[in-house]
Amino acid sequence: MKKYLLFLVSSLFVTSVAFAADSQIWGDMRLEDILGYGQAESTKLGPLFTMLQSNYFAKAFLVVLVGVPLVFLIHYLIIGPKVFSHDGKKIYAFSLLARVIHQIAAISFMVLVPSGFIMVFGSTFGGGEFVRMMKDLHGLATIPFAIVVIPMFVIWVKDMFIHWDDIKWLMIVGGYLSRKKNPVPAGKFNAGQKTWYWLATLGGVVMVLTGASMYFMDFDIAMLREITGLSQIDILRAAAIIHNIVGVLITALFFVHIYMAVFAIKGAVNGIITGYKEEEEVKILHSSWYKKLKKQGKI
Amino acid sequence: MGELARMKFYCDDQRCIDCDGCSVACAEAHELPTGVSRRKVITLNEGIFGKEFSTSVACMHCTDAPCEQVCPVDCFYIREDGIVLHDKEICIGCGYCLYACPFGAPQFPRDGAFGTKGAMDKCTMCAGGPEETNSAKERELYGQNRISEGKVPVCAAMCSTKALLVGDGQAIADIYRKRVASRGHGVQSSPYGWGSAYGK
Ligand code: SF4
Ligand code: SF4
Numbered sequence: 001m002k003k004y005l006l007f008l009v010s011s012l013f014v015t016s017v018a019f020a021a022d023s024q025i026w027g028d029m030r031l032e033d034i035l036g037y038g039q040a041e042s043t044k045l046g047p048l049f050t051m052l053q054s055n056y057f058a059k060a061f062l063v064v065l066v067g068v069p070l071v072f073l074i075h076y077l078i079i080g081p082k083v084f085s086h087d088g089k090k091i092y093a094f095s096l097l098a099r100v101i102h103q104i105a106a107i108s109f110m111v112l113v114p115s116g117f118i119m120v121f122g123s124t125f126g127g128g129e130f131v132r133m134m135k136d137l138h139g140l141a142t143i144p145f146a147i148v149v150i151p152m153f154v155i156w157v158k159d160m161f162i163h164w165d166d167i168k169w170l171m172i173v174g175g176y177l178s179r180k181k182n183p184v185p186a187g188k189f190n191a192g193q194k195t196w197y198w199l200a201t202l203g204g205v206v207m208v209l210t211g212a213s214m215y216f217m218d219f220d221i222a223m224l225r226e227i228t229g230l231s232q233i234d235i236l237r238a239a240a241i242i243h244n245i246v247g248v249l250i251t252a253l254f255f256v257h258i259y260m261a262v263f264a265i266k267g268a269v270n271g272i273i274t275g276y277k278e279e280e281e282v283k284i285l286h287s288s289w290y291k292k293l294k295k296q297g298k299i
Numbered sequence: 300m301g302e303l304a305r306m307k308f309y310c311d312d313q314r315c316i317d318c319d320g321c322s323v324a325c326a327e328a329h330e331l332p333t334g335v336s337r338r339k340v341i342t343l344n345e346g347i348f349g350k351e352f353s354t355s356v357a358c359m360h361c362t363d364a365p366c367e368q369v370c371p372v373d374c375f376y377i378r379e380d381g382i383v384l385h386d387k388e389i390c391i392g393c394g395y396c397l398y399a400c401p402f403g404a405p406q407f408p409r410d411g412a413f414g415t416k417g418a419m420d421k422c423t424m425c426a427g428g429p430e431e432t433n434s435a436k437e438r439e440l441y442g443q444n445r446i447s448e449g450k451v452p453v454c455a456a457m458c459s460t461k462a463l464l465v466g467d468g469q470a471i472a473d474i475y476r477k478r479v480a481s482r483g484h485g486v487q488s489s490p491y492g493w494g495s496a497y498g499k
Contacts, residue, residue, distance in 0.1 A: 054368035127372030127389035
């Protein structure tokens with residue numbers, strides 16, 4: 001952990017040193033950019049970004065913001081939440097370390113998601129001081145997330161690989177389309193949680209990197225240009241495109257995650273707070289894991 | 300200029316001698332911070348005999364300006380004469396306009412220790428900004444407003460070879476045609492950069 005922090009701090013230092021060098025955008029590179037824009041042999045990232053940003057990104061975020069909660073409202077009204085007994089035995093599911101890491105990521109997300117939305121719909125908020133503050137907050141909240149994202153990846157990765165159960169889980173959409181409490185095929189984490197895990201960790205790293213590129217903008221990492229074969233401005237354009245697309249996906253699944261933990265499974269959120277899950281909840285929603293624990297004599 | 304004047308820039312690459320005077324004049328006239336050059340002289344095909352030429356670039360005040368299309372806070376406004384301006388008090392410094400721009404025109408003076416970007420700055424064609432015309436605030440944020448006084452933008456005014464021209468697009472195109480014809484070996488059908496900026 002210490003080494004990891006050291007690495008983070010030193011890489012920040014390296015990027016700030018790079019600032020001292022010549023501009024990678026408005027210096028000699030500017031020429032290359034002007035020549036390249038929209039030309040047949042160029043990457044066409046400039047016109048592509050312009051087209052996507054002016055027509056699609058804000059709309060996609062709006063669909064997530066309105067559409068996903070609407071689907072959940074309908075689900076809640078028609079099928080309703082799963083309620084499990086909270087008087088039974090508890091099963092220890094999340095270590096203290098896992099909970100702390102998760103909570104840091106959770107708090108970062110609660111800042112990152114709304115501040116990101118405010119920027120996407122910046123004109124609705126009139127721009128200026130308020131939206132600028134949200135932009136800075138978006139950047140600040142990235143720091144704690146960037147620190148915990150890799151440890152979070154490591155502590156859970158062994159439980160996250162695809163399993164036969166996951167296919168079965170997907171076929172019945174996790175049992176969320178029925179009110180019955182039939183055992184659902186899933187290990188410690190179900191297919192939905194696994195999808196969220198991969199998107200939040202790997203996608204999260206992508207978000208941090210693309211976001212940081214846009215935030216620092218005129219940094220000078222020659223290696224990055226060599227590997228990608230892109231000019232600095234095209235790296236930024238690619239970053240903006242990727243950040244928006246992955247952002248749409250992450251916010252959508254983030255809403256799903258919250259709905260599940262808070263509304264769809266009554267009291268499920270306590271699991272990550274106390275570390276204990278309700279026995280009945282595990283027995284039904286994570287039936288394979290339950291059987292395994294039973295066999296091992298842990299319950 | 301008639302009623303339908305559509306202001307455009309044109310830099311004659313046969314005349315430009317890479318003296319950088321326009322860029323310096325601009326920086327001085329608008330008291331730009333170091334590191335920001337609204338106008339810059341670039342040399343293309345450097346070292347290739349017969350093909351090398353220099354030209355001066357700044358914001359071209361594009362038709363259907365891409366910057367205006369992507370700004371998440373809608374801080375751009377386009378004047379009737381085609382000049383593309385923006386409101387720095389609304390701008391959040393996100394950088395999107397730069398990604399959309401074919402000319403690398405939008406720039407971001409760094410303020411703050413962590414290199415955070417300030418509001419975007421670009422060429423105003425010497426037409427100031429949304430503040431009261433010729434007010435101290437307008438000058439502070441956007442530089443001189445020469446257009447309001449009937450003056451030519453400072454870059455074109457000082458260009459010693461009259462390579463850099465600014466004015467109604469029709470009039471500029473006429474001059475361009477005359478110059479190309481007089482040289483007798485016209486190659487380009489329209490001035491360099493006009494395709495990207497004003498459409499084919
Ligand atoms: S040159 Fe760039 S900044 Fe100027 S109007 Fe065109 S897109 Fe906008
Ligand atoms: S940097 Fe400012 S002007 Fe440019 S797109 Fe962002 S908010 Fe708009």
